[in-house]
Amino acid sequence: MKAYLAFADGTLLEGISFGAEGRSAGEVVFNTGMTGYQEVLTDPSYAGQIVTLTYPLIGNYGVNVDDIESRRVQVAGFVVHELSPTFSNWRASESLDAFLKRHNIVGITGIDTRELTRRLRHHGVMMGALSTNETPEELFERLRAHTSAYDDVDWVRRVTTPEAYVWGPEKRDAKYRIALLDCGVKYNILRELADRGARTTVFPATATAQEILADDPDGVFLSPGPGDPNLLGYAVDTVKQVVGSGKPVMGICLGNQLLGCAFGGTTFKLPFGHRGANHPVKDLTSGRVVITSQNHGYAIDGDSIGDPNVEVTQINLNDGTVEGLRHRELPVFSIQYHPEASPGPTDSRFFFEQFLKVIEERKR
Amino acid sequence: MVIGSGPIVIGQAAEFDYAGAQACRALREEGVSVVLVNSNPATIMTDVEMADRVYIEPLTPAFLTKIIAREKPDGLLPTLGGQTGLNLATELATRGILDDYNVKLLGTPLRAITRAEDRQRFRKLMRQIGEPVPESWIVEKDGELVELSRQSGLPWPLIVRPAYTLGGSGGGVAHTPEELIEIGQRGMRLSPRHQVMVERCLVGWKEIEYEVMRDANDTCITICNMENLDPMGVHTGDSIVVAPSQTLSDKEYQMLRSASLKIIRSLGIEGGCNVQLALDPKSFGYYVIEVNPRVSRSSALASKATGYPIARVASQIAIGLHLDEIPNRVTGKTLACFEPALDYCVVKIPRWPFDKFTSADRRITTQMKATGEVMALDRSFESALMKAVRSLEVGANSLRYKGASQWSDMEIESLLTTPTDERLFAIAEAFRRGLMIEEVAGLSGYDPWFLHKIRGIVQMEKRLRDHAADLNRDEAAGLLTEAKGLGFTDRTIAELTGRTERDIRALRTSLGITATYKIVDTCAAEFEATTPYYYSCYDREDER
């Protein structure tokens, strides 16, 4: 069946439908990772976005029950060059097509995704709409009428857990107790913490600092998440109070931006974001570079952070944007990329250890 | 001083001219004066324009010593001249000649090279860092063989290979202690040194390679991973290879990538290195097979497959630059410190000399036989494969192979089971005769994903034949577009539909089905490219 993908700039691409039939709209973004589509699809940070992968052959290894990063498929739509009609991997339990159908997500294949990526690179990310049952005219009409631009929506409220829950070892087996502010957490963060003996309580993004600190956790973790941090004043306030409590705090991705804002900084939107598994990040202290997994559309303006005790620890080698912050006195640090990987390189997994080490030191 | 790899022999072809030429250029750009030695004048690296001083002299320690004595170089870059260059450098170092003339070994330290090349030391190191290596034993006496066969907990089945025989012939797979003794004794008789190697049998496992780089500041990156279509048991130089891997999930991809980085770190390599791994197709189990602590044929392939100039960057690392101090020459804006993202599929097929050596044993094993290789890129696997096939110049313009239809079913079965240069064509012929994917997978060990793709090509042959009559109708446009996307040439389409190549070209041009060109830019279009190269496809946008 035919499907169309329309852009705010008037471009129309025709392809073939897969996954669910229907309509969707969202900000169109590209990811340059060559593996990990299942993780991308279920990453809450992609909420509200139509994701295209630059790698052309997708679905080759199917979908399995393990590699999910949240309880549902989060993307608004999925655009690929060639959906594999078959899949082959020992863990695969179903095809990508069946998976998207089951999760009611519209996909389109047969698209020149490189053309699409080049367009986004030139013009920046933009809104798009995807459909299997509209004429191009109807599709453009719907896109024009689409009331909320991606940047105007508080996506965090839509993806955060409605109620607090616990992940990890039983209380008596837990070496650490972590409170996590869920702006769109990926399961692998919880898995990484649990693997190191941490029991994590996951709080809704709207939880207050009092609620988060009520049970006297060993440390507080600020999760990644979707959307514009400027809409998250409530979370910034919470972070300010949490930081003020003197508890060890680690933030990743959106968590990094929230901390930046809490320290008085501002954020800006990147022209086409950082999404992929090959972003080089330089640690300004060691001079060493790690290859990181990234997924963000906004970044902190490093110069805007007023607090002289906060330093930029890492930068992106491609565009010099802020990739990490640290407070010189408080046990607080953050990184803009994903040490939990999934998908992507696991080179920066040591940050989990670093966080737990800070907790250990505080405990002593 | 840079040492070349000498004459072209099987296993050491033009890739080291490419590496050496890049090294010379990179070093001179950094203000280093280069003395180049190679016995092979049919190379670009031995051009007087490439190095400051060019010697075409025999590559022996004695002659190299004379050159060193004459030129008194400050440093020697050993890792760009293949195994020949590396062995010579090692010998010059161990003989004390480098010390005598105060020549520093650049890049990867000698210690790291020997650690990677010495089997026993390498295995020990791998055990220390917790990376699995397949169990293996060297047996030279009947008694030792019997003793081994009685050991408990052996990882059956075991592969037995006679040492120092051509093509490793005379070995076999042993499933029981009795078979081990029988095959082992036969192997010892066949071996000129009465020696056999017994190893855990990984036949049928996936063979995956990673090209990795490390600088003196311990920054490590992977340039490319590659998946061999031919499972373990075939030399990677004799395997059909695809980049990036196609059947690995992110978990598997990252597991092997992390292992590769851990290995390059533990060895202490400064420059490029190739890591070969075997992956169980049915679990996360894997083994480290081999590490090449130098620029290799695989790195030339990875360079061309990704646009990342491995030899050039390795040379820059060797003179002390860090990866984040080296620009990415393709984008001109970003740095060499990143991992290329591909937005196309790359297929390499070896070029074997069996057209010239008709009497040669065509079986391909762990001993490389190919003299060269071709590479093709496209947006689809099928088309990259088809382009590579017709680049081989073996008379095949597609998977239709002369004589294939005359093969008996028995012959096909044996061609699927025993790897030869004709296996790919036998797979296609098997599908033409209606074999199931599972059957072909069982016989060949190819991953079903690749087989599905190959069967798709074969099915298109039939569809074209079936639609020969109505090819001029509008509905045929879709079929033609699809066929071109799968890499069918006009000539093949013409043959299948009983027309001329010129007819088909005219027909498809009139339908607007023409090749478009895309760029290899190392970054999947994320950044603009300044010195790109092109490959054709039948996609929407043309970037030329």
Next chain:
Amino acid sequence: MNENKKKIIVLGSGPIRIGQGIEFDYGCVHCVWALREAGYETILINNNPETVSTDFDTSDRLYFEPLTLEDVLNVLEREAPYEGVIVQFGGQTAINLARPLAEAGVRILGSSADSIDLAEDREQFEALLRRLDIPKPAGRAVTSPEAAVQVAHEIGYPCLVRPSYVLGGRAMEIVQSDEELTAYMRYAVDVSPKAPILIDRYVVGKEVEVDCISDGVECLLPGIMEHIERAGVHSGDSMAVYPPQSIAPVTIGKMVDYATRLAREMHVVGVMNIQFVCEGDEPYIIEVNPRASRTVPYLSKITGVPMVQIATRCLLGESIASQGYKPGLWPDQPNPAVKAPVFSFQKLAGVDIPLGPEMKSTGEILGQDVDYPRALYKALLAAGIDIPLKGTLLATLADADKSEALPILREFAALGYRILATSGTCRFLRAAGLDAEPVNKIREGAPNLIDVLRSGRVDLLINTISKDRHIEREGAEIRRASVEQNIPCLTSLDTARALALALEARKNGDPFDVRTVDEYLKK
């Protein structure tokens, strides 16, 4: 990129294979460089990932594509308008595309498709040679065994036979008698009116290779290489020396004259390779290829004449003289150079190693020094023939070769070599007064030849090919064993003679010096 620049497309040479090696990549790269220097925008098409030509900064634009008519035409369509396409540096791969591209209306720069075809069309080419009064070995094409024998009787044995439709010496043989010829016609090849067999008189003589550059009128010959093995060994597998050591000036003069006239008559623009066989003072033409050959990089480096660059300028319409070169034979350089082949037999089970008309080497190297013996030594050493000054030599010789081998073996003995031989050869050598020790043939019981080879005591094997099939079966086993043991095995007495001469150079210590490529060009 300057869009106003004129564009030229260069076709590469595809994968490395026997007969089409790295030399052709060298040619393509230099051609691209010369074009860039001349102010052209260069486009290169190739599919070999191992090479310098497919490095992204070699040409202005690289297309990683198959070298088929369709794939090339697609690129050409995209790159139009362009000046033309260069095929003469990309080996047979690119040359094969000349005709179809020309038919598709593409302009081929330099020698046209017609010139290329002329050299490959036997009848046309022979007619041309007759017209120019240039000799070639007598011969004809036949389509039946009977006709073959008749022709053989006309021209006399030995004859060189080969199918007309294959290139690169495949299925080529030297036959000595009616029986051998008939057997060849019946069993070795498929003969049909569509696929005739060529029979030529086999001229027993020195083979000589000439590469020249033509601007269409004048011809520059940078150098001549004399093969060390006699005619019958494929040029890619022969050792060769520059400048010629035993060719009379009058013969060289004739070759220069023939080459110049041929190039002009064939409208060659660019490079051309000619192979001669010399009988007495007379050079006979055996093959002409109006394209870059394997020897171009060798001659360029030995003589200092940048052949590809000059040829490329000729393709662009410049004359040889306007580039500052005097047509004719370039003066001999002071220091001789020897080219030697390198084989990969260790990797290839089932391939027998004797030298013959079919090419078997995978690569070549060069040895250069102040005199011929030293250059020979360096070449052999670089080719992996590293044998001690005193050692043990095992000789298994065909009866026909025994007399010729005697003086060579004497030289080895004089150097201090212990000579082992099978009973027949041993008796012959002893009768001639040469001290030799007998070794058992394979079927004569242990320790036999193979055991001796495996013992590690033998440094060199000289094995010549017997016409007797029983003896030959054993010969193949012996040669295999030498490959397994990595013992140099020489199957041509010419190579053995050269080796003895090379060892001679080393007799009084280490006389070798090293010099750069530039320094060798000076006295």
